[in-house]
Amino acid sequence: MIPYGKQDINQQDIDAVIKVLQSDYLTxxxxxxxxxxxxxxxSGAEYAVACNSATSALHLACLVLELGVGDWLWTxxxxxxxxxxxxxxxxxxxxxxxxxxxxxxxxxxxxxxxLIIAKAQNKxxxxxxxxxxxxxxxxxxxxxxxxxxYDFKIIEDAAHxxxxxxxxxxxxxxxxxxxxVFSFHPVKIVTTAEGGxxxxxxxxxxxxxxxxxxxxxxxxxxxxxxxxxxxxxxxGDWYYQQVELGFNYRMTELQAALGVSQMQRLRQFVSERQRxxxxxxxxxxxxxxxxxxxxxxxxxxxxxYVIGLQLDDSAFSQNRLSQNKVFxxxxxxxxxxxxxxxxxxxxxxxxxxGFAVGDYPAAEHYYQHAISLPLFHGMTEAQQDEVxxxxxxxxxxxx
Numbered sequence: 001m002i003p004y005g006k007q008d009i010n011q012q013d014i015d016a017v018i019k020v021l022q023s024d025y026l027t028x029x030x031x032x033x034x035x036x037x038x039x040x041x042x043s044g045a046e047y048a049v050a051c052n053s054a055t056s057a058l059h060l061a062c063l064v065l066e067l068g069v070g071d072w073l074w075t076x077x078x079x080x081x082x083x084x085x086x087x088x089x090x091x092x093x094x095x096x097x098x099x100x101x102x103x104x105x106x107x108x109x110x111x112x113x114x115l116i117i118a119k120a121q122n123k124x125x126x127x128x129x130x131x132x133x134x135x136x137x138x139x140x141x142x143x144x145x146x147x148x149x150y151d152f153k154i155i156e157d158a159a160h161x162x163x164x165x166x167x168x169x170x171x172x173x174x175x176x177x178x179x180x181v182f183s184f185h186p187v188k189i190v191t192t193a194e195g196g197x198x199x200x201x202x203x204x205x206x207x208x209x210x211x212x213x214x215x216x217x218x219x220x221x222x223x224x225x226x227x228x229x230x231x232x233x234x235x236g237d238w239y240y241q242q243v244e245l246g247f248n249y250r251m252t253e254l255q256a257a258l259g260v261s262q263m264q265r266l267r268q269f270v271s272e273r274q275r276x277x278x279x280x281x282x283x284x285x286x287x288x289x290x291x292x293x294x295x296x297x298x299x300x301x302x303x304x305y306v307i308g309l310q311l312d313d314s315a316f317s318q319n320r321l322s323q324n325k326v327f328x329x330x331x332x333x334x335x336x337x338x339x340x341x342x343x344x345x346x347x348x349x350x351x352x353x354g355f356a357v358g359d360y361p362a363a364e365h366y367y368q369h370a371i372s373l374p375l376f377h378g379m380t381e382a383q384q385d386e387v388x389x390x391x392x393x394x395x396x397x398x399x
Contacts, residue, residue: 216246
């Protein structure tokens, strides 16, 4: 089976992890700060806070932006559920903004229309989470301009997008957001096995995320608070305080060492994905498919290559049958296709909140046509040719 995505681990990566295993620190040692600095050096952001997952990083980002009960978080329905769940973790309410049918990202025009209505209803969002789907950057200048007009914070969900660029700058630089979150899951461009990070240009946010990442505990006397019947100055070097209700969201030294090693090949990873995506564009150009589009001012990291099946929109049930046939038959031929993503608002948990099929037509149209083809560093041209040959064969049968 040719997988839709997979990690690329070389001997340098293995050696880096073994070196940590042979060291004195498996957690809370020098590798995590080194990995954070590597992310800073790549992105140009001022601060980076490594976590055990991107979901943890999203949660911390929401917390330090003081999202809470009575607040709203808005995101796209075409994303993994974590982009929305992070708001619920904080007690906030969640809503969605429909996608741009060309880029599949959160649509700035739809966002503006929704903001106008929300302002009249006094229900403006406190946080908006644009998601750089497939590695394709959102139209961040447009979203940022709306944040200034309507006074909301921005968390970029860049789980797919490390190595991508907009306007010549790396995603993660923070020019158009308060916090950017990366994922390092094995199918992502760079992996730490599991892991994530939150990047920001605001020291106060970084310091608070660092504190909350480790139980809300500090050994910094400048952050400590008076304790009745206790002289802090008389306490030994063992002394610490819990000053916030935090979490165990720490990244291990093993994960960080792998990340440091992987980051040395980031440019190579993205360049090869871009080459393979361009080759897909050429090989699939004559087929009845909608191929991925890229905004002129952006450079996708190409985490995913999503095609759209060109189906008759007047026959929904027949279309779903056709999409299922294409998906299933490709899998039977050893092509590990996938579908990213099921619209979040159609999940039972969110339907119980009042969301329903029909709420976000562009997102649902995308879901009814999309299939993710295999794309990963290390994929050979022979494997890519096998994917294309299988797809041609299946489309002839289905159409």
